[in-house]
Amino acid sequence: MAHSLDWQLATVAGVHDETDAVRSFSLTLPAWTGHRPGQHVDLRLTAEDGYSVERSYSIASEPERSPEVDITVERIPDGEVSPFLHDVVIPGDRLEVRGPIGGYFVWEASQPGPLLLVGGGSGVVPLMAMIRHRARAGAMNPTRLLLSSRGPGEIIYREELDRLSATQDGFQVAHTLTREQLPGWTGYARRIDEAMLSEVLAPIGREARVYICGPTALVESAANALVRIGLAPSRIRTERFGPTGT
Amino acid sequence: MTQRFVTRGFVGRRRDDGSADIASRTPPGQYITKDFPVLSAGPTPRTPLEQWTFTIQGLVKQPVAWSWQEFLALPSREWTVDISCVTKWTKLDMRWRGVSLDTLLEGAEIDDQAAFVIAWSDGGYTTNLPLPDVLNGQAFVAYEYDGAPLAAEHGGPARLVVPARYFWKSAKWIRGMRLQAEDQPGFWESLGYHNRGDQWREERYSGD
Numbered sequence: 171m172a173h174s175l176d177w178q179l180a181t182v183a184g185v186h187d188e189t190d191a192v193r194s195f196s197l198t199l200p201a202w203t204g205h206r207p208g209q210h211v212d213l214r215l216t217a218e219d220g221y222s223v224e225r226s227y228s229i230a231s232e233p234e235r236s237p238e239v240d241i242t243v244e245r246i247p248d249g250e251v252s253p254f255l256h257d258v259v260i261p262g263d264r265l266e267v268r269g270p271i272g273g274y275f276v277w278e279a280s281q282p283g284p285l286l287l288v289g290g291g292s293g294v295v296p297l298m299a300m301i302r303h304r305a306r307a308g309a310m311n312p313t314r315l316l317l318s319s320r321g322p323g324e325i326i327y328r329e330e331l332d333r334l335s336a337t338q339d340g341f342q343v344a345h346t347l348t349r350e351q352l353p354g355w356t357g358y359a360r361r362i363d364e365a366m367l368s369e370v371l372a373p374i375g376r377e378a379r380v381y382i383c384g385p386t387a388l389v390e391s392a393a394n395a396l397v398r399i400g401l402a403p404s405r406i407r408t409e410r411f412g413p414t415g416t
Numbered sequence: 417m418t419q420r421f422v423t424r425g426f427v428g429r430r431r432d433d434g435s436a437d438i439a440s441r442t443p444p445g446q447y448i449t450k451d452f453p454v455l456s457a458g459p460t461p462r463t464p465l466e467q468w469t470f471t472i473q474g475l476v477k478q479p480v481a482w483s484w485q486e487f488l489a490l491p492s493r494e495w496t497v498d499i500s501c502v503t504k505w506t507k508l509d510m511r512w513r514g515v516s517l518d519t520l521l522e523g524a525e526i527d528d529q530a531a532f533v534i535a536w537s538d539g540g541y542t543t544n545l546p547l548p549d550v551l552n553g554q555a556f557v558a559y560e561y562d563g564a565p566l567a568a569e570h571g572g573p574a575r576l577v578v579p580a581r582y583f584w585k586s587a588k589w590i591r592g593m594r595l596q597a598e599d600q601p602g603f604w605e606s607l608g609y610h611n612r613g614d615q616w617r618e619e620r621y622s623g624d
Contacts, residue, residue: 223428
């Protein structure tokens, strides 16, 4: 990989609310070389006086949609970048972007075998790129997503996940809501634990490849639990974000 | 892009306290955090301390292997350093205790042919560093952070710390170093990240 990752001027093609605090931005890139599901982009914002900041965002969309790339951003109230993206950026705006970045936390439909995806909150974003790519590629490998969200209104991509789950192509989503459930909720209602992971894993088996993305505490406990269940550590790939993802 | 692009409507928050000192210690593209974020590619390995060893091999006259107790008995010191992660956070004044690589390599007697250090860790992680970049007080193996034993998720029982490079070069769960004549890209260096990773030159990715 000798080529450099140059900054490109992306055009915001669309903006879409996922939840009250989470919004997706579709970016059209002039020189996109394509990405692998799970990779991210860097975004650079520059003020009039030259002050600039950079942040990394996971790509939410499947490579088949290149050169359009979606990022999904949670609004961190005291953040510097996410409130700007939510409150200021509209379709037609241009943003400096470079990528794709990261070559380890990636999954492609050419990789056979069962797949377990574990996400916490906006940690579902890179997993969604894998799920969308899998559906688009027509893969039938047994796949489970265990998604932990705080409350019913905070499940990112909920409708799309439920729709994909209903297609009988081997993909199923299991939800857990850790703080608030509405009457009649049939999913899990606690933090991800060993028993929950065992249940979700049972139909697809311990040979599954595993991708876990979310806050550090969730990733640590889920990865450790899966190792205790008997999965090889080498099959478990993780991506974490601390409380500083602004 | 030769001319600087200005993002419509972006003002930014600037440095919170406006301190010139903090501004001068923030590498390009980084922001200051007060947290200690955790990033790693797989599950946190846990090697029992009684099985833990630290080895120095390769182009050395005297390969060495220390047990945990022997490692703790090596001359150590406190280090207060600024750390920058390629994921954009910089944390100032992180306080560690550990053993200088100068001390570790002294015991092994480096062969004249040795030019690169390959650090390797529990879980299979590796990272590469030119020897001149880690000598003379530029790198250490830490086992305490902020006055307490280094937590496993932060790389405990012991991790490499190379403050002048992005933090992926500071291999968590380090178990040894191999000295080589030839460079050999490590884990992230083989996956599109910069081979050197100097945060002041913003060497994030291959080609930067």
